[in-house]
Amino acid sequence: MSSTHNQEKLKELLTQYYLNTNEKMVFLNKKGQVIALNEAAEEVFSEDNDYSQMTHAICRRCEGYSNEFDLMSCENCFLEALEVGNGSFQVFMRTKDDKIEPFTASYEVIDKTKEIYAFTLHNVSPQIERQDRRYQRLMMQKTISAQENERKRISRELHDGIVQELINVDVELRLLKYQQDKDELIDNSKRIEGLMSRLIDDVRNLSVELRPSSLDDLGLDAAFRSYFKQFEKNYGMHIVYHTDFSSQRFDSEIETVIYRVVQEAMFNALKYAQVDTVYISLYQGEASIIAEVSDQGIGFKLGDKAKGTGLGLFGMNERAELVNGSVNIDSQVGRGTIVTLEVPITDKR
Ligand SMILES: Nc1ncnc2c1ncn2[C@@H]1O[C@H](COP(=O)(O)OP(=O)(O)OP(=O)(O)O)[C@@H](O)[C@H]1O
Numbered sequence: 001m002s003s004t005h006n007q008e009k010l011k012e013l014l015t016q017y018y019l020n021t022n023e024k025m026v027f028l029n030k031k032g033q034v035i036a037l038n039e040a041a042e043e044v045f046s047e048d049n050d051y052s053q054m055t056h057a058i059c060r061r062c063e064g065y066s067n068e069f070d071l072m073s074c075e076n077c078f079l080e081a082l083e084v085g086n087g088s089f090q091v092f093m094r095t096k097d098d099k100i101e102p103f104t105a106s107y108e109v110i111d112k113t114k115e116i117y118a119f120t121l122h123n124v125s126p127q128i129e130r131q132d133r134r135y136q137r138l139m140m141q142k143t144i145s146a147q148e149n150e151r152k153r154i155s156r157e158l159h160d161g162i163v164q165e166l167i168n169v170d171v172e173l174r175l176l177k178y179q180q181d182k183d184e185l186i187d188n189s190k191r192i193e194g195l196m197s198r199l200i201d202d203v204r205n206l207s208v209e210l211r212p213s214s215l216d217d218l219g220l221d222a223a224f225r226s227y228f229k230q231f232e233k234n235y236g237m238h239i240v241y242h243t244d245f246s247s248q249r250f251d252s253e254i255e256t257v258i259y260r261v262v263q264e265a266m267f268n269a270l271k272y273a274q275v276d277t278v279y280i281s282l283y284q285g286e287a288s289i290i291a292e293v294s295d296q297g298i299g300f301k302l303g304d305k306a307k308g309t310g311l312g313l314f315g316m317n318e319r320a321e322l323v324n325g326s327v328n329i330d331s332q333v334g335r336g337t338i339v340t341l342e343v344p345i346t347d348k349r
């Protein structure tokens, strides 16, 4: 008696739940036809379509689900591939007002003999937005910290290199005043000359590394040629450079991205590859520019712990994305590394 009463109560509660919840609930038969749906579910499965007549009602509104390979995929559809009964996943559905929204979904058998399935959806847009904001904040922190590191490096370079040399020159010049012996005067002047020319080189190197004026004035090819020459001289690295373009100009943002990505890849090869030659090629595809930096060095596994800060590869991708480009890193331990940047060509200058 009381158990019937309990069942009645439960039925009533479940019905209330079904009618009032924000959870979208759809009951389907084994052909994927809708048997019943609650009001919340009508946001996705619109009323003006008679879904009970259609098979695979879910598929008609589904834009794919998330798996470990893709954000939105239809491959190995959860409806077929997942063992029914423990299917919980993220899915994108087209809503009644034609927006594509993310949901956590579950798909379960609720009646084995009659083969009835329940499909439920929870809207997770707010959580995803929050996650996105958190991700953006993280990226911003990384960018700021990379900028800060770069400033520290420049400041160190100025302080330890250039300022020290200037102090030397200053001391030498002071001593020069008291120099009576003409031969010594000449010797000392020559030494000062030497110090000065080293200083000029240092400042020039630093300024080229920061922002080569040739990149703005003459374009990528010229800027690269002079940079490579300097790189070879400074680091004793041999650079083999091939290109099929010379004086073409591209959008200045694109030129900067290519320059920086190549620069970072060269430094990585210099620091980690254990080689004395780096190969660089720059060519124009049908609608894109392709820059490739490769070495035949020790290689590495993507995802392994970085030997340095590990911000370089991340920065390359970020820069490439700024101009709708992409970076591909192909590295094999013991064989070497190929970094390929591809940037679609937009407006030519
Ligand atoms: N050409 C290469 N050969 C061998 N290992 C490499 C090469 N390029 C990158 N690596 C490895 O990948 C890691 C990540 O490189 P990434 O440029 O992201 O960071 P980093 O060079 O360590 O730091 P940063 O670029 O900020 O100075 C490196 O620490 C190194 O272990």
Ligand SMILES: [Mg+2]
Binding pocket: 264, 267, 268, 308, 311, 312, 313
């Ligand atoms: Mg690096």
